[in-house]
Amino acid sequence: MGMNITKKILSTHLAAPSDMVPGEEILLKVDQTLTHDINAVMTYLAFEQVGLDRIRTECSVSYLDHNLLYLDNKTPDDHIYLQSVAKRYGVHVSRPGNGICHAVQVARFGAPGKLLMGGDSHTPHGGSIGMLCIGVGGMDVATAMTGVPMRLTMPRVVKVNLTGSLKPGCNPKEVILKMLQLVTIKGGLGNVYEYVGPGAAALEVPARATIANMGAEMGATTSIFPADAQVKKFMTAQGRGDQYVEMLPDEDAEYDECIDINLSELEPLISCPHQPDNVIPLKDAEKKRVQQVFIGSCTNASYADIAKAALVFKGHHVNDDVSCTCAIASKQTYRELMRDGYIDMLLAAGVRILEIACGPCCAIGQTPATDGVAVRTSNRNFKGRAGNPTAKIYLVSPESAAATAIMGTFATAEDIMGENVKILGEIKEPDQYIVDDSMIIPPLSEEEAKKVEIVRGPNIKFLPVPEAPTQYLCAPISLKGRDNISTDDITPASAEFSSMRSNIPLMSQYCYHRYDPEFAARAKVMGKSIIIGGENYGQGSSREHAAINPMYLGVKAVIAKSIARIHKGNLVNHGVIPMLFEDPADYDRLDQNDELEFTDLLDQIPTRSILIKDKTKDFTFRARLDLTDNEIAVVLSGGQLSFLKKQLAAEREK
Numbered sequence: 001m002g003m004n005i006t007k008k009i010l011s012t013h014l015a016a017p018s019d020m021v022p023g024e025e026i027l028l029k030v031d032q033t034l035t036h037d038i039n040a041v042m043t044y045l046a047f048e049q050v051g052l053d054r055i056r057t058e059c060s061v062s063y064l065d066h067n068l069l070y071l072d073n074k075t076p077d078d079h080i081y082l083q084s085v086a087k088r089y090g091v092h093v094s095r096p097g098n099g100i101c102h103a104v105q106v107a108r109f110g111a112p113g114k115l116l117m118g119g120d121s122h123t124p125h126g127g128s129i130g131m132l133c134i135g136v137g138g139m140d141v142a143t144a145m146t147g148v149p150m151r152l153t154m155p156r157v158v159k160v161n162l163t164g165s166l167k168p169g170c171n172p173k174e175v176i177l178k179m180l181q182l183v184t185i186k187g188g189l190g191n192v193y194e195y196v197g198p199g200a201a202a203l204e205v206p207a208r209a210t211i212a213n214m215g216a217e218m219g220a221t222t223s224i225f226p227a228d229a230q231v232k233k234f235m236t237a238q239g240r241g242d243q244y245v246e247m248l249p250d251e252d253a254e255y256d257e258c259i260d261i262n263l264s265e266l267e268p269l270i271s272c273p274h275q276p277d278n279v280i281p282l283k284d285a286e287k288k289r290v291q292q293v294f295i296g297s298c299t300n301a302s303y304a305d306i307a308k309a310a311l312v313f314k315g316h317h318v319n320d321d322v323s324c325t326c327a328i329a330s331k332q333t334y335r336e337l338m339r340d341g342y343i344d345m346l347l348a349a350g351v352r353i354l355e356i357a358c359g360p361c362c363a364i365g366q367t368p369a370t371d372g373v374a375v376r377t378s379n380r381n382f383k384g385r386a387g388n389p390t391a392k393i394y395l396v397s398p399e400s401a402a403a404t405a406i407m408g409t410f411a412t413a414e415d416i417m418g419e420n421v422k423i424l425g426e427i428k429e430p431d432q433y434i435v436d437d438s439m440i441i442p443p444l445s446e447e448e449a450k451k452v453e454i455v456r457g458p459n460i461k462f463l464p465v466p467e468a469p470t471q472y473l474c475a476p477i478s479l480k481g482r483d484n485i486s487t488d489d490i491t492p493a494s495a496e497f498s499s500m501r502s503n504i505p506l507m508s509q510y511c512y513h514r515y516d517p518e519f520a521a522r523a524k525v526m527g528k529s530i531i532i533g534g535e536n537y538g539q540g541s542s543r544e545h546a547a548i549n550p551m552y553l554g555v556k557a558v559i560a561k562s563i564a565r566i567h568k569g570n571l572v573n574h575g576v577i578p579m580l581f582e583d584p585a586d587y588d589r590l591d592q593n594d595e596l597e598f599t600d601l602l603d604q605i606p607t608r609s610i611l612i613k614d615k616t617k618d619f620t621f622r623a624r625l626d627l628t629d630n631e632i633a634v635v636l637s638g639g640q641l642s643f644l645k646k647q648l649a650a651e652r653e654k
Ligand code: F3S
Pocket: 066, 100, 101, 102, 120, 122, 297, 298, 299, 357, 358, 361, 362, 378, 379
């Protein structure tokens, strides 16, 4: 049988021979990495500690794109540190205002067939150009930058066969919302979704990016499209046609599963609070009054997205009861939209144009009112994601968002435009993009880089290093969580909280702040403790603070029914042992404050089966470790930094 695209790319990046059997660990040589400002400080603090003079990837980029509100000294401290540390080690910097990491990476750095590891869960966005892009924790990015091979569990590859074509007024957002309806938020775990077929061939690169980006919401390892005529056109329009290589599946390519979607049958969809897979046809949604509309984010703020939204607004005005904002994904796209008159259309309609940044998507501004209903084109609608746990967030396409802003309640482009909706189908991406990399600072020469002084303002604290596990552990349960706890629940987002992420002692005080405000103080008093979780623990953002902060507060293990992929990796990296209930029914027998005893833990870890005694209720139960040999070694070393230092020391001795 022939090979699919995923296997083709993985096979050319193997750092050790492998049969690439799904579920088995493979080691990969990474070409590119990306980081962004609100997660990256820990990544570069870790890289500083490994003792290398320069990164060993082909290209690493540090984006200053998420938190551009300088509310106090903290964020500028972070940005100045990130800019100086990048100069010191040979990393590109994309300056504030240049654009959101994923949009810029695809436009200016990505290339078909490459392997990218990004410190952000929506890194799969780059799958739109036939590049394999995997979201990981910051410590994994630091590891990739050292040139040490990355460990990855070999995914299953699912073929998504797209046929037909999207109707005008329908956006690629409907495709990924449909996928979420079919697959659910945890159904994609361990899978790569490979989109092929005539329907895929007709989608332009930014349209593909919307779909690949939100594969993260299914818990997938990544998503990918072929590198074909659309990718060639895009890269040529970016002035990088010479970096295009064709990347197609073989005709008889083998897949582990197949999903068929006829694009012609899709209609505008809406994801309802508080999970992205809570998807229904928009016309069936209860007509609630909407207070806020946000058009933007890495998911849905391309040229075509914003131009179509502007055309829906043409001749109309934002409803008096709605605050409508728009954040465009990159400076490049902003300038093109301005050139072609679409920004003026938005302004004329009363849309408030925000800075080019993530902004509202990660609760940096535009928090909804108490019990407010907000409609967004971004990718997550978890409770509290927008900064206010009482708000209800609905996810739709830019076309539907514009119609909603006009009507003040859920609406589609067709509701506003009637038959004229067909003009939306004529909007295409530019044949030639405005290429201006003046906001990207390239790396210095090795010689010059060595002279750079790294600037550490008062917000740049230390990277806490976990203790290695001990043979005996006795610790109470500090928190028992429900299903689908997200990293937003563990480490809340907002302009204020995001600027604390370089300062673990401070940020830790707000661990689980919106979910259980007493948690941090309770865990601190307990000293050592255990967290209990339900299904899909740690879903959502890749932020490793959701592992670092509990570790800093003394959490030694998480025992859950299932744990999301990136978060499991982050727990391993930061010395918190991720355990899974052998019998999920044991979850119900445990309560907060129960004291759990682990004996012979160091001997039990390599067996991957841990006997635990609930001393409070006097019963025993078992947890298993769904970890590879490498991950077991990392756990026993007390986290990835200690493990990596040992690996690099051994390399130097050779
Ligand atoms: Fe930024 Fe939101 Fe995308 S935080 S990277 S716009 S998911």
